[in-house]
Amino acid sequence: xxxxxxxxxxxPTRSSAHPPRAFSGARTLATAARVLRQLRHDxxxxxxMILVPCVMLFLLRYVFDADARxxxxxxxxLLGIFPLITMFLVTSIATLRxxxxxxxxxxxxLPLGKADLIAGYALAFGALAVVQSLLAxxxxxxxxxxxxVGSPWLLLLVALLDALLGTALGLFVSAFxxxxxxxxxxxxxxxxPQLLLCGLFTARENMHPVLEAFxxxxxxxxxxxxxxxxxxxxxxxxxxxxxxxxxxxxxILVLGLGAATLRRRTA
Amino acid sequence: MNKAEAAxxxxxxxxxxxxxxxxRDLDFAVPPGRITGLLGPxxxxxxxxxxxxxxxxxxxxxxxxxxxxxxxxATLRARIGYVTQAPSVYxxxxxRQNLDxxxxxxxxxRSHRDARExxxxxxxxxxxxxxxxxxxxxxxxGGQRNRVSLAVALLGAPELLVLDExxxxxxxxxxxxxxxxxxxxxxDRAATLLVSSHVMDEAERCHRLLLMRDGDILADDTPDxxxxxxxxxxxxxxxxxxxxxxxxxxxxxxxx
Numbered sequence: 001x002x003x004x005x006x007x008x009x010x011x012p013t014r015s016s017a018h019p020p021r022a023f024s025g026a027r028t029l030a031t032a033a034r035v036l037r038q039l040r041h042d043x044x045x046x047x048x049m050i051l052v053p054c055v056m057l058f059l060l061r062y063v064f065d066a067d068a069r070x071x072x073x074x075x076x077x078l079l080g081i082f083p084l085i086t087m088f089l090v091t092s093i094a095t096l097r098x099x100x101x102x103x104x105x106x107x108x109x110l111p112l113g114k115a116d117l118i119a120g121y122a123l124a125f126g127a128l129a130v131v132q133s134l135l136a137x138x139x140x141x142x143x144x145x146x147x148x149v150g151s152p153w154l155l156l157l158v159a160l161l162d163a164l165l166g167t168a169l170g171l172f173v174s175a176f177x178x179x180x181x182x183x184x185x186x187x188x189x190x191x192x193p194q195l196l197l198c199g200l201f202t203a204r205e206n207m208h209p210v211l212e213a214f215x216x217x218x219x220x221x222x223x224x225x226x227x228x229x230x231x232x233x234x235x236x237x238x239x240x241x242x243x244x245x246x247x248x249x250x251x252i253l254v255l256g257l258g259a260a261t262l263r264r265r266t267a
Numbered sequence: 268m269n270k271a272e273a274a275x276x277x278x279x280x281x282x283x284x285x286x287x288x289x290x291r292d293l294d295f296a297v298p299p300g301r302i303t304g305l306l307g308p309x310x311x312x313x314x315x316x317x318x319x320x321x322x323x324x325x326x327x328x329x330x331x332x333x334x335x336x337x338x339x340x341a342t343l344r345a346r347i348g349y350v351t352q353a354p355s356v357y358x359x360x361x362x363r364q365n366l367d368x369x370x371x372x373x374x375x376x377r378s379h380r381d382a383r384e385x386x387x388x389x390x391x392x393x394x395x396x397x398x399x400x401x402x403x404x405x406x407x408x409g410g411q412r413n414r415v416s417l418a419v420a421l422l423g424a425p426e427l428l429v430l431d432e433x434x435x436x437x438x439x440x441x442x443x444x445x446x447x448x449x450x451x452x453x454x455d456r457a458a459t460l461l462v463s464s465h466v467m468d469e470a471e472r473c474h475r476l477l478l479m480r481d482g483d484i485l486a487d488d489t490p491d492x493x494x495x496x497x498x499x500x501x502x503x504x505x506x507x508x509x510x511x512x513x514x515x516x517x518x519x520x521x522x523x
Contacts, residue, residue: 026375034368038359041403102355106419109321111344112372265325265339267284 027112031120035094036127049090049128053082053136061144072147072231075140077200079155080227082136083129083163084220085191091125091170092183099174108264118259122167129163130156150230154240158226161247165219168254175261194220199228219250274299274427274459275320279329282315289315291482292329297461297475302453304473305463306506312482313463314352317429320461321349334427345373348420348428352435354412355419358405362396362415363387365404369419390418393448395441410437417445421452428452430462434469446472467503478506485509 039046057075064071098104107117137155140146148155173190177183197207197215204215215221226243233240273296282290289312297303305313318324319331322339331338334346356365370383391400394414399407404415417433430449434442446469452458453474462473470476471490478486478493486493486509490502497505 024375026377027372030368030371030375034357034360034364037364037368038357041359101358102351102353103357105323105351106349106355106369107372109323109344109347109349110369110372111341263325265323265327267325 024113024116027116028119028123031112031117032123032127035121035124038094039124039128045090046128049086050132050135053078053086053132054139056082057136057140057144068145068147071144073228074200075144075146076148076155076227076231077198077224079133079137079140080158080162080223081195081198081200081220083133083159084166084169084223085187086132087125087129087163087166088170088191089184089187090128091121091167092174092177092186093170093180094121095171095174096177096180096183100179104262105266108262114259114262117262118171118255121171122164122255125167126160126163129160133159133163148231149234150232150236154230154236155227158223158230158244158247161226161244161251162220162223165223165247165251165254168251168258171258172254172261175258191220194218197221198224200224219247222246222250272299273297273332274334275461276332277330280316280319280331281328282312282319282324283326283328284315289482290319293484295477295484295487297459297477299459300453300457301474302449302460302462302472303475303477304470305461305477305479306467306470306502307465307479307485309465311479313465313479314431316479317349317431317461317463321347321429323349345423346426348422348425350413350416350420350428350430350433352431354404354409354416356404356412356415358412359403361401361403362391362407362418363400365415366390366418366422370422373423386422386424390421393421394418395444410441413437414441414445424456424458426458428458428460428462430460432463432465434464434466442469467501467506470502470506476502478509480510480513483513485513 057078060075060078061071064074095104098107108114133156137152137159141148141152141155169190173186174183177186197204197211197218198220199215204212204221207215222243226240226247229237229240229243275297277293277295280290280293281288293316305316307313315324319327320333320338322333322343327338333340333343336343357368360368366387367383370387374383374386391397394417396411396414396418399411404412407415413433413436417430420428420430434445437445449460449462450472453460462469464470473490475489476486476493477484485506488496493502493505494500497508499505499508
């Protein structure tokens with residue numbers, strides 16, 4: 001392009017060699033790098049995201065000081081719940097900011113696929129979730145003596161899928177929030193019912209049948225079930241595979257719904 | 268002007284927002300390679316018209332062709348630079364990081380890294396922010412953030428620049444510099460510029476004007492022709508004259 005002689009334009013014009021497509025790896029990576037770069041300017045948020053789960057696990061271990069078995073059950077469930085909640089909050093605020101600051105409108109007026117944007121966010125926050133989960137799982141298993149029969153790597157896998165689900169839910173609800181106040185209020189609305197019904201406080205089969213039926217359709221229930229499977233079985237069980245497939249399926253479904261809320265044309 | 272060669276051509280362009288008709292059946296053409304000023308009071312539909320041209324406005328009916336394609340066509344996204352009224356940049360990134368990202372969206376891939384570096388460097392220099400290139404956008408003044416937003420639109424030398432009030436809140440020296448930049452872009456790169464403003468003295472700097480009021484286009488002419496036609500000294504007086512004329516006309520048409 002720089003060798004072209006017939007045009008007087010001193011700069012290369014915008015390349016048409018990259019027609020807008022639904023998905024482009026380079027644009028996705030650029031978006032993920034941008035999101036991480038934004039976070040790097042906010043070290044306090046990173047510290048909170050990574051350290052709070054560890055502190056909570058630490059507290060929990062000594063709250064159940066006399067009852068290590070309770071810590072095993074609740075601790076494993078929490079390893080799945082933390083990434084979901086953190087990523088839900090971070091994503092809903094981040095995408096809300098993107099909507100209100102006008103950068104979303106600008107991006108959608110550029111040759112960026114919606115899938116690039118969503119995958120970019122998922123990739124960036126997924127990477128963060130890996131760090132968070134590595135630290136939390138490491139601390140729980142080796143530092144606090146969480147008794148896991150199965151492989152800690154499977155715990156990490158579930159945690160990562162939960163983070164993806166949190167990202168997906170956050171992206172989706174941010175479309176319905178018009179301020180950061182509202183976005184934060186979506187956490188009790190979307191997350192707390194799942195927290196109550198996921199089997200963290202009592203086994204799901206002990207709940208009222210109506211509530212049990214509800215818990216059967218909420219994705220967090222399967223996240224916690226998956227964690228429990230790893231806790232109790234040394235090998236990969238059929239139930240475990242079913243649980244993680246459901247969590248992954250829900251995440252992809254909600255990401256799709258989230259993509260539908262990104263409109264290039266708005267009123 | 269040959270209408271087929273217009274950079275932007277509208278026929279029966281209408282936009283409805285909620286209950287309100289914001290643009291009423293507009294017909295106009297914007298010539299290529301020139302600076303067209305879109306002027307009128309706040310709330311007259313300038314931003315809506317610009318959003319329609321860029322393809323981010325919903326509920327647009329009628330014909331609106333931009334660079335030979337229907338507005339909003341996916342192939343246009345790489346050919347148009349757009350600056351919204353509020354600076355749309357990431358406050359928690361530096362000026363350079365902002366531009367690096369948008370450049371990567373426009374022209375992705377490792378093989379274009381050098382071209383990207385060049386266009387980012389140039390865009391920062393164009394808006395005179397080189398000394399602040401490594402400052403966080405959120406730490407800059409309002410006028411400086413506006414210029415970061417403008418620099419994003421300049422990336423990769425787009426064929427059409429749609430600038431919504433780009434000089435708002437800038438001091439006179441910067442405003443003059445930016446208008447010189449706009450003229451340079453039109454002259455050297457043969458780009459078309461559509462620039463909105465509610466400050467009438469900026470009208471004198473445009474090649475052509477679209478005067479808007481209440482979703483209608485009052486006049487579509489050169490500044491000179493407008494002044495001559497209305498017999499006024501300035502474009503501002505010409506605009507006021509046209510408004511009075513339109514009001515008198517409206518009164519006559521609705522006698523009851």
